[in-house]
Amino acid sequence: MRVEKLRQAYDVDIQTVHFPLHPETPADGQSLEQLFAGRDVDLDAMYQNMKARMDEEGLPYGKRTHTYNSRLAQELGKWADTQDGGEAIHMKLYEAYFVEGRNIGDPDILVEIAESVGLDGTAAREVIEERSFEGAVDADWEKSRQYGVTGVPTYVADAKGVVGAQPYEVLERLLDAAGAQKRN
Numbered sequence: 001m002r003v004e005k006l007r008q009a010y011d012v013d014i015q016t017v018h019f020p021l022h023p024e025t026p027a028d029g030q031s032l033e034q035l036f037a038g039r040d041v042d043l044d045a046m047y048q049n050m051k052a053r054m055d056e057e058g059l060p061y062g063k064r065t066h067t068y069n070s071r072l073a074q075e076l077g078k079w080a081d082t083q084d085g086g087e088a089i090h091m092k093l094y095e096a097y098f099v100e101g102r103n104i105g106d107p108d109i110l111v112e113i114a115e116s117v118g119l120d121g122t123a124a125r126e127v128i129e130e131r132s133f134e135g136a137v138d139a140d141w142e143k144s145r146q147y148g149v150t151g152v153p154t155y156v157a158d159a160k161g162v163v164g165a166q167p168y169e170v171l172e173r174l175l176d177a178a179g180a181q182k183r184n
Contacts, residue, residue, distance in 0.1 A: 001057060002168045009172075011181045012157075016081075016090070018074040018140040019149050022067060027105050029068040053165045054098075062099040069105040070097070074140070075133040076110050080119060088117040 007014055022035065032043055047063050054061035073093050080086030092113045096102040102109055107128045114124035127133060147156050154163045155171055158178035162170055 001059070002166075002171055005168060006171055006175065009182060010175050011183055012175065016077070017143050017147075017149075018078070018137050019144040019152055019154070020141045021070065021152055023069070023071060025067055025069040025105075027069055029066045029103055029105065031066055032064065035067050057165065060095065060099045062101055064098065064101045066101065066103075068097065068103045071105070071137070072107065072110060072128055073097075073104040074137045075131065076114060076124060076127060078133040078136045078140075079124070079127040080114065080117075083119055085118055089114060089119065092117055 003014060006012065025035075036043065051061050051063075077089055077093060080089040093104055096109065096113055097104045104110065104113075107125065110128055111121045111124050115121040144154075147154070147161060149161075149163075151163050153165065154161055155166065155174060157174050157180065160174060160177060162174055
């Protein structure tokens with residue numbers, strides 16, 4: 001993946017900042033037809049485009065029929081980042097949503113995902129029920145607004161950014177322009 005390649009090539013601290021993509025989505029989700037109603041979107045073409053991008057990145061990508069509210073998944077991800085080995089949850093959340101089409105807004109599914117990467121399921125459920133990382137995700141959403149993020153992924157370095165699944169060379173130029181040091 002491009003981000004891992006950047007980590008290996010540059011001495012940089014790469015952080016995930018969450019973004020409120022369709023925060024109005026109900027807890028039980030909605031169909032993609034509902035989401036894009038009245039916007040003249042060709043869902044098959046959109047899928048083919050994203051599938052090609054994910055294939056280039058070496059990532060699996062399934063044909064989803066629904067979108068789900070990712071707020072609780074973001075809060076769980078913030079918590080997981082504070083746990084040993086917790087970074088593995090991000091790929092599992094990606095797979096659950098983009099490959100398997102699962103509802104990552106469902107607390108039971110989120111606990112299952114946390115346990116699948118070796119995290120404590122009881123602690124994960126507590127994070128979800130108590131919303132103990134709500135403030136951290138609120139701060140991420142505010143930072144996203146300040147950066148002017150309008151889509152995902154967005155890459156920002158030294159207050160400059162690029163939006164979308166960019167070629168590695170574009171991300172390299174972004175880091176070079178920001179003065180990031182290459183590793184030896």
